[in-house]
Amino acid sequence: MVADLEVWALTRDDSLRSALTDPRFQRNWRAWTELTSGKVSADHPVAAMVHLDNMLTSDGAEHRRLRGLISQGFTPRRIEALRPVVERTAKDLLTALAQRPGNEPVDIREELAYPLSIAVFAELFGFDSNDHWRMRTMVNTAFSGGTPEEVRAMRADVDAFLDELVETKRVSPGKDMTSALIAARDEGERLSAGELRDTLWLMVTAGFETTASALTNGVRVLLENPDQLALLREGKVEWSTAVEEVLRHSTSVAALPFLFAVEDVQIGDLTVKAGEPILLTFLAANLDLDHHGPDADEFDLTVDRKRHLGLGHGPHTCLGAALARMELQTALSGLFGRFPDIALADPAPPELPSVFINSSAVLPVTLGESVTVA
Numbered sequence: 001m002v003a004d005l006e007v008w009a010l011t012r013d014d015s016l017r018s019a020l021t022d023p024r025f026q027r028n029w030r031a032w033t034e035l036t037s038g039k040v041s042a043d044h045p046v047a048a049m050v051h052l053d054n055m056l057t058s059d060g061a062e063h064r065r066l067r068g069l070i071s072q073g074f075t076p077r078r079i080e081a082l083r084p085v086v087e088r089t090a091k092d093l094l095t096a097l098a099q100r101p102g103n104e105p106v107d108i109r110e111e112l113a114y115p116l117s118i119a120v121f122a123e124l125f126g127f128d129s130n131d132h133w134r135m136r137t138m139v140n141t142a143f144s145g146g147t148p149e150e151v152r153a154m155r156a157d158v159d160a161f162l163d164e165l166v167e168t169k170r171v172s173p174g175k176d177m178t179s180a181l182i183a184a185r186d187e188g189e190r191l192s193a194g195e196l197r198d199t200l201w202l203m204v205t206a207g208f209e210t211t212a213s214a215l216t217n218g219v220r221v222l223l224e225n226p227d228q229l230a231l232l233r234e235g236k237v238e239w240s241t242a243v244e245e246v247l248r249h250s251t252s253v254a255a256l257p258f259l260f261a262v263e264d265v266q267i268g269d270l271t272v273k274a275g276e277p278i279l280l281t282f283l284a285a286n287l288d289l290d291h292h293g294p295d296a297d298e299f300d301l302t303v304d305r306k307r308h309l310g311l312g313h314g315p316h317t318c319l320g321a322a323l324a325r326m327e328l329q330t331a332l333s334g335l336f337g338r339f340p341d342i343a344l345a346d347p348a349p350p351e352l353p354s355v356f357i358n359s360s361a362v363l364p365v366t367l368g369e370s371v372t373v374a
Contacts, residue, residue, distance in 0.1 A: 009279040085120060109212065
């Protein structure tokens with residue numbers, strides 16, 4: 001059950017991977033019988049996450065059209081151009097941390113993960129730094145749920161915020177992705193006003209919370225596994241390998257709503273009826289013993305793991321995967337290179353109150369002495 005909704009959940013790698021490419025399942029919320037019939041309100045906190053028109057809630061030709069328009073602003077060249085921003089921001093944040101007393105606990109989520117991911121996201125989309133807290137508050141509400149009244153208020157705030165952003169960029173376009181999305185064309189066709197707003201909201205919800213949580217998870221799991229961290233520090237394992245294992249073992253996206261059956265579908269001994277929703281449980285699939293082996297729940301950089309689902313699969317694979325990997329590798333290697341004695345200050349920090357995001361709500365660490373890194 002997800003926030004009082006009764007739904008099926010795909011927890012195995014093979015079934016989830018198969019469903020993500022099965023045309024008998026769709027992303028479009030219009031296939032959800034209980035929503036279109038009014039039995040589930042559009043103001044339900046989970047329904048509000050899918051009651052949108054963007055590339056994540058579309059299928060087939062419509063999805064290809066929207067993703068094609070959006071990908072014009074997400075080219076490898078544009079992402080690579082962000083590398084100096086990622087590296088400079090990470091270095092500045094680590095330098096600031098180095099000024100703190102080494103035995104004083106600092107929340108790595110609040111003082112590294114969030115500032116880095118939001119700064120890079122704001123640079124990419126041309127958001128003003130004054131909007132950071134507003135964005136974060138809206139995203140927290142979206143992922144944590146709330147009453148129908150809170151959801152309506154959040155959506156109204158989102159629409160107003162994004163309409164203001166679009167109008168500003170129409171008048172004064174820049175080299176950011178918001179300006180690129182406004183100008184994006186496919187055979188003369190632009191994103192509609194609703195598609196543009198819903199696409200930007202998708203980018204906001206996926207753009208920094210997931211990366212900040214993944215970075216938080218990476219720091220925690222490496223500190224909990226000092227033998228694995230030692231392999232990285234000794235150069236026996238590449239940091240890119242650590243990033244992939246973090247994305248598998250400690251993926252920040254525990255689950256996402258929904259796939260909807262467009263006809264009755266048999267999965268094993270179960271029958272998913274047409275119009276029923278399927279919850280996509282990526283974390284569970286990434287820990288599937290049959291797919292990743294009997295030690296799937298262990299964080300191990302020496303095992304050659306099969307491809308994980310930490311960044312999705314099929315037509316809806318994460319468009320920002322390269323940027324997320326860049327941020328994680330830069331921040332993790334920088335943090336552990338700068339602070340050789342870093343340690344957890346709380347071995348059991350509280351978890352975020354969310355069905356969808358897997359991460360600690362805070363991650364206090366002691367940094368110890370910093371070293372100069374070339």
